[in-house]
Amino acid sequence: MSKHHAPGQIVTPDELRAVAADGTKLRYALMELAGQIPDAITLGRGDPDLNTPEHVIAAARAAILDGRADLPVPVAGLPALREAVAENLRRDNGIPVQRDDILITDGGQEALYLLMQTLLDPGDEILVPDPRYTSYDEAIHQAGARMVLVPTYPEDNFDLRAAEVEAAITPKTKAILIISPSNPTSAVVSRANLTAIAEIARRHNLIVISDEIYEKYVYAPAEQISVAGLPGMFERTVTLGGFSKTYAMTGWRVGYVAAPADFIAALTAVKAATTGPLSAVSQYAALAAATGPQDVVAEYREIYRRRIELMKHGLADLGFSFGEPQGAFFVYTNAASSGIPAFELSYLLLREGHVLIFPGTAFGEKWVDWLRISVLQPEDQLALALERMAGVLARHR
Amino acid sequence: MTMAASILGGMAAQRARILPPAPDPSADVIDLSSEFPSGSTSPALRESAIDAVEQHLCDHYTRRPGIAPLCRAVAASMSAAGVPLDETLVTICGGVAEARYVAVRALAAGQRVYLPLPAPAVYQAGLEFAGANVTTFDAGGDLPDAQGGLLIVSNPNPVTGQVVAPATLERLAAWADAADLAIIADESVGPVRPEAPFVRFASLPGMAERTLTIGSFAEVPGLGAWHVSWIAGAKRVFTPVRDLKQSITICTAAASQYAALAAASEVDEGEIAAEVAERQEAILSLLDRHKVPYLAPDTVAFVVVQVAESSRLAAACHAAGVIIGDGALLGNPGTVRIAVPSGSLADALEALDAALHDVKGR
Numbered sequence: 001m002s003k004h005h006a007p008g009q010i011v012t013p014d015e016l017r018a019v020a021a022d023g024t025k026l027r028y029a030l031m032e033l034a035g036q037i038p039d040a041i042t043l044g045r046g047d048p049d050l051n052t053p054e055h056v057i058a059a060a061r062a063a064i065l066d067g068r069a070d071l072p073v074p075v076a077g078l079p080a081l082r083e084a085v086a087e088n089l090r091r092d093n094g095i096p097v098q099r100d101d102i103l104i105t106d107g108g109q110e111a112l113y114l115l116m117q118t119l120l121d122p123g124d125e126i127l128v129p130d131p132r133y134t135s136y137d138e139a140i141h142q143a144g145a146r147m148v149l150v151p152t153y154p155e156d157n158f159d160l161r162a163a164e165v166e167a168a169i170t171p172k173t174k175a176i177l178i179i180s181p182s183n184p185t186s187a188v189v190s191r192a193n194l195t196a197i198a199e200i201a202r203r204h205n206l207i208v209i210s211d212e213i214y215e216k217y218v219y220a221p222a223e224q225i226s227v228a229g230l231p232g233m234f235e236r237t238v239t240l241g242g243f244s245k246t247y248a249m250t251g252w253r254v255g256y257v258a259a260p261a262d263f264i265a266a267l268t269a270v271k272a273a274t275t276g277p278l279s280a281v282s283q284y285a286a287l288a289a290a291t292g293p294q295d296v297v298a299e300y301r302e303i304y305r306r307r308i309e310l311m312k313h314g315l316a317d318l319g320f321s322f323g324e325p326q327g328a329f330f331v332y333t334n335a336a337s338s339g340i341p342a343f344e345l346s347y348l349l350l351r352e353g354h355v356l357i358f359p360g361t362a363f364g365e366k367w368v369d370w371l372r373i374s375v376l377q378p379e380d381q382l383a384l385a386l387e388r389m390a391g392v393l394a395r396h397r
Numbered sequence: 398m399t400m401a402a403s404i405l406g407g408m409a410a411q412r413a414r415i416l417p418p419a420p421d422p423s424a425d426v427i428d429l430s431s432e433f434p435s436g437s438t439s440p441a442l443r444e445s446a447i448d449a450v451e452q453h454l455c456d457h458y459t460r461r462p463g464i465a466p467l468c469r470a471v472a473a474s475m476s477a478a479g480v481p482l483d484e485t486l487v488t489i490c491g492g493v494a495e496a497r498y499v500a501v502r503a504l505a506a507g508q509r510v511y512l513p514l515p516a517p518a519v520y521q522a523g524l525e526f527a528g529a530n531v532t533t534f535d536a537g538g539d540l541p542d543a544q545g546g547l548l549i550v551s552n553p554n555p556v557t558g559q560v561v562a563p564a565t566l567e568r569l570a571a572w573a574d575a576a577d578l579a580i581i582a583d584e585s586v587g588p589v590r591p592e593a594p595f596v597r598f599a600s601l602p603g604m605a606e607r608t609l610t611i612g613s614f615a616e617v618p619g620l621g622a623w624h625v626s627w628i629a630g631a632k633r634v635f636t637p638v639r640d641l642k643q644s645i646t647i648c649t650a651a652a653s654q655y656a657a658l659a660a661a662s663e664v665d666e667g668e669i670a671a672e673v674a675e676r677q678e679a680i681l682s683l684l685d686r687h688k689v690p691y692l693a694p695d696t697v698a699f700v701v702v703q704v705a706e707s708s709r710l711a712a713a714c715h716a717a718g719v720i721i722g723d724g725a726l727l728g729n730p731g732t733v734r735i736a737v738p739s740g741s742l743a744d745a746l747e748a749l750d751a752a753l754h755d756v757k758g759r
Contacts, residue, residue, distance in 0.1 A: 024644070028461070045458075052456040060450050060652065064443050070436070070619035072428060075419040106491055106646045113645045117526065118413040119405075138644040142502075142526070143410070174408070207405060236404045251457045251651035262406030265418060272419035273522035274502075275645065276494030279624040279653045281446070 013347055020343060023134030023362040030346065034356040041377060041385040044356040046183060046329070048248040049376045050303070052285070053296045056247060059288030060281055069281035075272040076264070077104025077256075078283040084290040085241075085256050093215070094229030095239060100261040103268055104286075106278050108213045108242040108255040113139045115238055115257060118270045119207060120145035124174040126209075129160050131332070131363035131370070133183045148173070149364070154334065157323040158187035162196030169200070175207040176200075178227060181214040181327025184363045184372040186308075188222040188326040198230045208237045213255070214328040216246045216297050219305050222326035228258065235260055245328075246297060247289040254278065254286040304329045307375035307382055314386035315373075318393060329375050332360070336369040338393055346371060348396060353388035412526055417726065426715070427745050429736040430722040432555045432586055434673045434698045436618025436739035438656070445659030446652055455651035461643045463489025463627075464654045470661040471627045475610065479600030482629055488639045489649045489657070492624035493585040493613040498523045499645065500581050500609055500628060501549070503637040505529035509546035511578065513569075517556045518728035520549060536565050543576035550598050553586040553696045556729035560595045560695040570601040579634050580608040585626060586696050587616030588670040593695035599630065609634040614657040616698065617664050618673060618739060625653040673697040677737045683746055687753045692732070699736045706756070707733045713752035719745055 016033075019025040027044065034040040063069045076082065082102040089095040089102075105111040112135070120126060122144030128136060130149035140147045150168050152158040165176060176197060180189040189197075201208050210227045218224040228237035242255035257267060271277075311331045315322060322333040335345055342359035349355045360370025375382060420430060438446075449455055462468055468484040475482045490496040501510075501523025510529040512520070513536040524531055534541050550569060552561045561569075573580055582598035589595045599608040609630035615621035628638055674697040684691050684702060692701040701724070704710050710733050711723040724732035738745040 047458050051453050057450055057453070060455075061447050064446050064450070064652075067437050067619075069446075070438050070622050072431065072435070072622045074421050076421065106495075106650070109644075110646045117410065119408065119410055121410045121412075135644065205404075207408060238405065248456060251455045251459060251648075253646065253648070253650040260403035260405050262403050263409060266406065266409040266413045268419040268421075269416040270413050270522070272494070273416050274494065274498040274526075276492040277624060278491070279650045280622045281652050281656075282650045285652075 013344070016347060020361060023364070024138070026362045027358055030350065030356060030358060034350060037350070037354050040350065040354045040356055041381050041388070042356040043373045043375070043377060043385055044358050046245065046374055047250045047376060048245065048300070049378070050248040050300055052249050052252070053247060053289065053292070055292045056249065056285050056288045060285040063281055063284035068284060071280060073277055073280045073283060075277045076268045077102065077278065078280070078287060081283050081287045081290065084287055085258070088290055089239070089258055093226035095226050095258060096234055097258050098261070101258055101264055103257045103264050103271065104278055104283060105255040105257060105271070106275060107244060107253040108211070108240055109135060110275060111240045111242070111255045111257045112136060112211070113142070114267055114270050114274070115209060115240070116140050116143045116145065117274070118267045120174060123172060125170060125172040126175045126177055127165060127168050127173060128177045129179060129182065131184055131360060131367050133179065134363060136177065152185065152187065154321070154323040157326060158182060158185035158332070160189045160193055160197065162193045162200060165197050166200050169204055173204065173206060175209055177209045177211065179211040181218060183214065183328060184330055185323055185332040186325035186328040186330045187323060188218055188224065191223065191225055194225050194227060195230065198227055198233050201236060202232065206236070208233065209240070210237055211240045213240060213242050214245055215241060217301055217304055217329060218327040224327070238263070243286045243289050248300065249285065249289065252282040252285050254282050304375060307379060310379055310382055311373060311375050314383070318386070318390060331373045331375065333371050333373060334369050335371050338397060340396060341368050342371050343368070349389055349392055352395070353392040355385045355388050415525060416522060420720070425718070427719045427738060427741045427748065429738055429745060430720045430734070431621060431736045432699055432734065433615040433621040434618045434737045434739070435621065438617070438619035439664070441663050442656060442659040445663070446656040449655035450652055454655065459648045459651050459654060461648050462487065462639065463649060464651070464658065467654050467658045467661065470658065471612065471629055474661070475629055478597045480597055480605055480610070486632065486635050487627060487629040488642055489654055490626045490628060490642055491646060491649050493611065493615060493626040494519070495642065495646065496585065496611045496613070496626040496628050497583060499642040500611055500638050502527050503641040504547050504579055504581060504609065504634060509543065511541060511543060511546060511548045513550065515554065515556050515729040517551055517554065518726065519555060536561065536569060540572045543578060545577050547581065548573050548578045549581045549583065551583045552595070552598065553589060555586050556701070556724060556727045556732070556734065557692055558586070558694040558696045558699055558701050559692060560589065560593050563594050563596050566596055566598060567601060570598065570604050573607065574603050578607070580604065581611065582608050583611045585611050585613035585615070586698060587613070588666060588673060588698065589696050590674065590694070591667060591670060595695070606631045607634065609638060614660050617660045617669060620656060620660055623653040623656050625649060625657040670697050673737055676739065676742055679742060679746060680735060680737065680749070683749060687757060689753060697737060699734050701729070702733045702735065703731060704733055705731055707731060710752060710756050713755045714749065717748040717751040719748040719752070
């Protein structure tokens with residue numbers, strides 16, 4: 001192992017372990033390490049390998065060429081884009097929104113940050129399913145609020161059980177966070193649990209935050225249901241969505257929040273004073289995505305579905321188990337049969353097999369036997385990654 | 398319009414209630430409330446941005462600090478200004494609002510913050526959310542007793558358009574050194590007039606190791622709407638700010654970064670300043686005709702008018718179809734700020750003329 005690395009680069013297990021307590025830092029440290037390995041197959045980050053659709057590229061080109069990209073847009077977003085997002089949410093999700101109920105954000109991540117700052121007071125508690133995308137942590141921490149984890153279980157494909165949600169409620173609870181489809185588990189919350197959680201929220205006067213960033217990638221028989229579309233729920237639900245995952249547009253940084261207009265006004269005030277408006281050119285690109293042909297989404301969905309199937313079979317051959325992925329583009333797998341803790345295993349897979357996979361501990365402290373594998377590589381690369389994994393396991397089992 | 402509070406609206410956090418509503422200009426008004434010059438980007442810059450878009454370079458997350466050549470360009474620019482930096486100490490941010498917020502929010506947390514007057518309101522959210530204790534002071538007068546904390550130097554000041562005199566900067570630097578202060582040097586306002594005595598704070602003796610500098614590409618006319626700025630500085634002050642930026646927005650929109658890269662390599666700052674200055678002169682002439690006093694500008698981006706009833710002039714301008722910045726809200730009471738317009742210059746001048754007639758005629 002080379003000791004001759006640039007300052008700040010992380011290459012040793014000990015250096016990795018030093019940041020391992022922070023899931024976000026751990027993921028980026030592993031990505032940094034993978035960046036030093038020329039033939040690494042990266043199954044880590046949730047950044048689609050597919051291209052932004054050509055009609056979106058053409059729209060961005062046109063906006064640059066005719067000067068619209070140079071004109072300021074309101075903090076809340078380009079009015080036409082807000083309208084388009086509202087229309088899509090009404091049509092596809094049954095959420096009764098109008099243009100003023102939409103805020104355009106700098107990706108889904110910013111949406112989360114603004115939301116936590118606008119909703120949570122110091123001392124408030126927010127319920128978060130475990131395992132979780134740990135980038136929620138910092139946003140909640142910055143608001144001075146406390147995250148309370150709600151367990152989920154592989155036996156029911158990591159569905160969010162309404163009873164577990166209710167058991168976690170205290171007098172300080174202000175909100176319930178639902179991520180469906182889930183990162184990292186790819187679980188889709190069932191209609192029965194979602195309906196019951198909605199009823200719990202009403203009964204305890206709680207806000208529901210519904211992160212639906214992967215909403216277009218749900219695989220039958222699972223069904224995507226928006227909480228805000230359930231009877232009486234819009235007025236207490238914030239829906240987060242975005243263009244990054246749906247249209248392979250992570251570099252354009254466009255997300256959105258849908259909620260009642262007065263809350264959106266408060267959120268927009270916070271955005272104006274903190275992060276400011278999103279670039280005009282990105283918003284014109286997103287407008288084309290929202291209003292243009294949607295066949296590409298079905299095409300991408302089929303690609304991800306096939307890749308997930310390939311990965312599931314490969315993992316089963318390695319003796320790994322998993323909750324059935326119902327959405328998104330991850331397989332969350334239990335690697336206990338390897339006899340190697342996931343943190344060490346992910347390091348070995350990267351150093352020896354040149355395959356980047358995130359350990360479950362990057363998504364919650366207790367997931368010491370689990371790995372999150374994203375399938376954002378072509379099928380031949382996924383097959384090669386599985387071969388390499390088999391080789392590493394054969395040497396160390 | 399007053400809306401009935403929804404359940405969600407009624408449960409908004411206390412910190413969200415202290416902030417003023419976001420401006421929401423309609424399409425039929427000329428918005429001159431910004432601190433950056435409007436205008437159009439050059440054909441060369443547009444072509445560079447289009448190339449990047451068509452090559453699918455903008456589809457995916459960039460490196461979190463920003464595309465390497467842009468970070469290098471910022472580092473080179475800082476080095477040329479007497480602040481040697483390598484690119485690992487640069488992070489590209491969204492618009493300057495984001496850069497200011499993450500800098501203040503990260504460095505002011507739980508700190509005593511020293512803010513020379515007039516104190517721009519642009520730091521309010523960062524200071525409030527960070528729970529900072531703020532001390533304002535006259536940089537030309539007695540400096541506060543201090544031991545540790547954060548000093549924010551706005552140069553040029555976004556609510557006066559004036560640079561801080563080099564002698565004052567040197568005095569502040571000596572004080573900051575003795576009091577062991579971290580410094581945010583907000584140097585994002587521009588372009589600066591060539592004759593203005595602008596000095597980067599981090600270039601002063603001993604300041605590089607305690608200063609985070611904020612810069613922006615919005616001084617390039619038309620690039621303001623692309624929302625791209627930067628932070629750079631010593632590791633001690635840079636790292637927490639970089640980490641916060643990345644936790645909020647991961648990275649900055651790729652297309653904006655490529656446009657900024659084109660600006661960094663293709664745009665002549667002197668030419669820009671001269672071109673915008675011509676338009677600024679038109680506004681100054683109008684003010685002279687009306688015998689309305691204004692602050693001698695060191696930046697060509699805007700004009701700051703001295704007017705006791707700033708809110709009344711702002712309202713009259715709005716009625717005439719132009720939105721200007723009311724100093725009472727910006728942090729400089731008794732003034733209004735008028736950004737230098739571009740294609741709408743004639744319309745803007747006509748509307749301002751009407752508003753000034755209206756206010757002065759009463």
